[in-house]
Amino acid sequence: MSQEIATQQGKVYFSKEVISNIAGIAAMECYGLVGMASQKVQDGLAELLGRENLSKGVVISSDEDRLVIDLYVIVEYGTNIGEVANNIIDKVSYTIKNMLGLKVKKVNVHVQGVRIGEAN
Numbered sequence: 001m002s003q004e005i006a007t008q009q010g011k012v013y014f015s016k017e018v019i020s021n022i023a024g025i026a027a028m029e030c031y032g033l034v035g036m037a038s039q040k041v042q043d044g045l046a047e048l049l050g051r052e053n054l055s056k057g058v059v060i061s062s063d064e065d066r067l068v069i070d071l072y073v074i075v076e077y078g079t080n081i082g083e084v085a086n087n088i089i090d091k092v093s094y095t096i097k098n099m100l101g102l103k104v105k106k107v108n109v110h111v112q113g114v115r116i117g118e119a120n
Contacts, residue, residue, distance in 0.1 A: 003062065005101050014100055016060045023069050024054030026095035030087045032079035037072045037112035066105035067096065074113040085109040 003019065005012045024036055036057025059070040069092060075084050089107040096104050 003067065003102055014102065017055055019060050019067070019096065019100065019102070020055035020058040022095060022099060023058050023060070023071065023092050026092045027071055027073065027088045028054065030084065030091050032076050032084035033088065034074045034076050034115045037074045039072050063105050066103040068106045068108070069096070069104065070108045070110060072110045072112050074115055075111055077114050077116045081111055085111065
């Protein structure tokens with residue numbers, strides 16, 4: 001499945017992987033986010049994904065020509081999780097609209113875990 005934009009010169013198609021990568025990178029710019037998590041939590045442990053696997057923590061679907069984006073994240077201990085989630089929602093929606101010109105219906109943030117900072 002891909003998303004398309006019709007212009008006067010023709011059509012532009014965006015693959016799910018491109019949209020997922022852009023959404024993941026936009027989310028990673030938010031304060032309090034440690035990283036993207038795998039979509040499945042096994043034995044109560046969420047796997048932190050590296051930068052090269054950001055799209056594995058993002059699920060893209062469409063509803064009436066508008067995107068529904070699900071992000072699976074791990075947040076930093078001590079941050080306001082609700083505020084971090086709201087910042088992620090705003091940042092991802094804004095980035096997808098401005099970079100790709102696609103309409104976003106909803107961004108869902110699934111907090112898969114909390115990471116405690118490294119001891120110094």
